[in-house]
Amino acid sequence: MTVYAAPGTPGSKVTFKSRYENWIGGEWVAPVKGQYFEDITPVTGKPFAEVARGTAEDIDLALDAAHKAAPAWGKTSPAERAAVLNKIADIIDANVEMLAVAETWDNGKAVRETINADIPLAADHFRYFASAIRAQDGDHAQLDGDTVSYQFHEPLGVVGQIIPWNFPILMAVWKLAPALAAGNAVVLKPAEQTPVSILVLMELIGDILPPGVVNIVNGFGLEAGKPLASSNRIRKIAFTGETTTGRLILQYASANIIPSTVELGGKSPNIFFSDVAQEKDAFYDKAQEGFVLFAFNQGEVCTAPSRALLQKPIYDSFLADAVIRAKKIIQGNPLDTDTQMGAQASNDQLEKILSYIDIGTKEGAILALGGERADLGGDLTGGYYVQPTIFEGHNKMRLFQEEIFGPVLAVTSFIDYDDAISIANDTIYGLGAGVWSRNGNVAYRAGRDIQAGRVWVNNYHAYPAGAAFGGYKSSGIGRENNKLALGHYQQTKNLLVSY
Numbered sequence: 001m002t003v004y005a006a007p008g009t010p011g012s013k014v015t016f017k018s019r020y021e022n023w024i025g026g027e028w029v030a031p032v033k034g035q036y037f038e039d040i041t042p043v044t045g046k047p048f049a050e051v052a053r054g055t056a057e058d059i060d061l062a063l064d065a066a067h068k069a070a071p072a073w074g075k076t077s078p079a080e081r082a083a084v085l086n087k088i089a090d091i092i093d094a095n096v097e098m099l100a101v102a103e104t105w106d107n108g109k110a111v112r113e114t115i116n117a118d119i120p121l122a123a124d125h126f127r128y129f130a131s132a133i134r135a136q137d138g139d140h141a142q143l144d145g146d147t148v149s150y151q152f153h154e155p156l157g158v159v160g161q162i163i164p165w166n167f168p169i170l171m172a173v174w175k176l177a178p179a180l181a182a183g184n185a186v187v188l189k190p191a192e193q194t195p196v197s198i199l200v201l202m203e204l205i206g207d208i209l210p211p212g213v214v215n216i217v218n219g220f221g222l223e224a225g226k227p228l229a230s231s232n233r234i235r236k237i238a239f240t241g242e243t244t245t246g247r248l249i250l251q252y253a254s255a256n257i258i259p260s261t262v263e264l265g266g267k268s269p270n271i272f273f274s275d276v277a278q279e280k281d282a283f284y285d286k287a288q289e290g291f292v293l294f295a296f297n298q299g300e301v302c303t304a305p306s307r308a309l310l311q312k313p314i315y316d317s318f319l320a321d322a323v324i325r326a327k328k329i330i331q332g333n334p335l336d337t338d339t340q341m342g343a344q345a346s347n348d349q350l351e352k353i354l355s356y357i358d359i360g361t362k363e364g365a366i367l368a369l370g371g372e373r374a375d376l377g378g379d380l381t382g383g384y385y386v387q388p389t390i391f392e393g394h395n396k397m398r399l400f401q402e403e404i405f406g407p408v409l410a411v412t413s414f415i416d417y418d419d420a421i422s423i424a425n426d427t428i429y430g431l432g433a434g435v436w437s438r439n440g441n442v443a444y445r446a447g448r449d450i451q452a453g454r455v456w457v458n459n460y461h462a463y464p465a466g467a468a469f470g471g472y473k474s475s476g477i478g479r480e481n482n483k484l485a486l487g488h489y490q491q492t493k494n495l496l497v498s499y
């Protein structure tokens with residue numbers, strides 16, 4: 001067990017500045033209007049840094065810098081860009097603990113996640129796209145004796161990116177890595193709830209990139225995000241966030257006829273067929289973990305398995321075991337490596353979660369566990385903690401249909417295979433899903449029949465670089481984490497040449 005010292009206390013891995021500016025053109029630039037907002041750590045509920053409150057004027061400055069940088073960066077070779085991306089990955093790897101503590105302090109999630117997953121994955125995604133761009137081929141076809149059609153990939157130029165607060169560094173990297181690999185210059189707006197850890201990352205990697213290739217403008221959605229997404233000076237907008245915001249982004253983009261990729265919300269079903277409980281062995285244990293742990297690592301994951309579907313014969317026993325297991329979840333100081341469940345990212349999020357617990361109770365769902373704000377005592381009393389919460393109900397309830405984005409698991413039963421698939425697909429979303437069965441045929445078939453961009457079969461919550469990630473239905477348009485994402489940041493040029 002390690003308990004990392006809180007930033008600002010002796011022995012901490014992180015020293016935050018008291019004030020963060022925007023990163024524009026390779027330097028820290030104060031906001032044009034001179035306004036700042038507070039970044040609050042969910043761990044204690046106290047502010048720890050001031051951050052530039054960007055507006056349309058700052059977005060313009062960043063776009064100036066990006067336009068200046070884009071032509072030269074776009075002309076570098078894939079090998080040159082790959083070298084830069086690999087260097088960034090090396091720096092991230094050399095600073096995993098520091099970045100993990102910064103991320104945990106900014107977002108509230110348990111450090112065992114940031115240190116073992118979020119930050120190492122960020123490095124790996126840079127490496128993946130460094131390889132992917134070097135391996136990307138164009139194509140050509142001899143159309144007749146005299147004519148050849150050549151297809152080339154070109155960078156789009158300057159692109160805008162807007163990200164949410166649930167994986168601040170990793171979400172930034174999912175967007176930056178393919179965009180940079182493809183040769184674009186970027187203006188990125190972090191979420192206002194969690195801007196600082198990305199800026200700490202920029203302190204480490206900012207100088208490796210030519211000035212203006214990556215620009216970070218902080219601020220709120222309408223003040224900084226909208227001017228970026230609706231600017232006619234970007235050639236693409238990439239967005240991750242709520243489905244309602246995604247709709248607005250698509251509207252802004254349509255006015256300028258630019259492509260947009262939107263990674264949106266989810267309400268992922270996690271299906272457990274009866275054979276899972278045929279023995280109480282290692283497989284059963286893994287399935288129990290898949291039911292409990294990934295719903296309760298704060299639950300602020302777009303693919304959180306927030307709807308559990310249990311086949312009738314095992315409903316009571318499997319749920320009873322899961323409740324026992326959920327009671328043992330270690331909720332505590334997010335900077336303690338033993339902690340499995342940390343804080344929710346913001347007070348607004350905490351209140352939203354509590355309001356859904358209220359909604360669930362009012363619509364008649366049965367509370368099987370939790371249901372309240374958690375007071376962890378000491379310095380953590382002001383932090384944003386919610387008990388792991390399990391409700392039993394049916395799929396028509398709001399609890400089962402609306403994204404809560406917190407540690408609230410809605411459980412229901414199903415009769416047979418068709419019933420399971422029908423309940424699973426009865427949602428506007430289609431981002432993630434889980435299937436658990438010892439029967440390979442059933443698991444495979446269900447994996448194919450569920451309408452979701454990612455189905456975990458007999459596992460959950462892994463996001464390896466290379467495995468395409470994105471949504472069906474209202475969960476989004478586009479794919480990340482895979483070489484397919486390069487295409488989202490490239491223009492196709494065709495030369496039709498007669499010899």
Ligand code: NAD
Nearest residue numbers: 163164165190191220221225226241242245263264265302
């Ligand atoms: P959000 O939509 O409220 O905000 C996301 C970002 O958009 C923030 O940076 C915000 O400032 C900005 N924004 C808000 N309004 C805007 C506007 N009108 N114009 C431009 N920018 C605007 O989402 P959130 O609450 O930060 O994030 C949680 C959501 O993100 C959940 O729905 C979750 O499922 C989703 N998410 C999806 C994925 C995925 O890959 N599909 C990954 C992580 C999170």
